[in-house]
Amino acid sequence: MKGSSFWGATLGKMENPEKEVVMPTGKVKFFDEEKGFGFIASDEGQEVFLHISALLDGVTQVTPGTRVEFGIVDGKKGAQALSVRVLEAPPSLVKMSRKPADEMSVIVEDLIRLLDNISGGLKRGKQPETAQSQKIATLLRKLADELDA
Numbered sequence: 001m002k003g004s005s006f007w008g009a010t011l012g013k014m015e016n017p018e019k020e021v022v023m024p025t026g027k028v029k030f031f032d033e034e035k036g037f038g039f040i041a042s043d044e045g046q047e048v049f050l051h052i053s054a055l056l057d058g059v060t061q062v063t064p065g066t067r068v069e070f071g072i073v074d075g076k077k078g079a080q081a082l083s084v085r086v087l088e089a090p091p092s093l094v095k096m097s098r099k100p101a102d103e104m105s106v107i108v109e110d111l112i113r114l115l116d117n118i119s120g121g122l123k124r125g126k127q128p129e130t131a132q133s134q135k136i137a138t139l140l141r142k143l144a145d146e147l148d149a
Contacts, residue, residue, distance in 0.1 A: 024048075025087065028066040040068060040081055048072060048079045056085050065090030099146060107146075111139055 024042050028050070031038030036052035048070070055062065062068065066089050071082040099107075114136055118128045128136070 023069045023085075024072060025067065025069050028062045028064050028068060030064060031062050033061045038062070040070065040084075042072075046072075046079055048081045049075060049077065050081045050084060054081050054084045056083055059084075059086055062086065063090060104146065107143060111136075111143060114139070 024044065026040045026042035026044075026046075026048065029039045029041040029047070031050065033052075038050045040048040040050050042048055050062075050070075052060065054070070062084075067087040068081075068084050069087050070084040072079050073082050074080070118132070118136065121128060127133075
């Protein structure tokens, strides 16, 4: 084997690299985090099985509507996604319906006043009334939901 033909062929490949491989894209159709699988509807119309182990970059779940890029392999039961990379997450409905910051500040200030009232009783060893406790717990949950968008 002549060295020049090997190196010439290798050098030729480096100078004229093959076209970039285009990965299929699509949207997550369904994903069950507990079961660890779901399906992708590819842009070509193919339904592709998605296992949690195929998600990249530390992603542990995806929601329906998430745009992804992936490889495909023929699995035991059909097309299966490999190396799934999130391209674009769907817009969060929670973020879209989030209250403006000035309204949130009023809610937080009111909640602080309620908590201050309870705090005084707790320091004296008195638990709040059940109705008052439930009201504050409900407010805290709603505030947490609003902040956790």
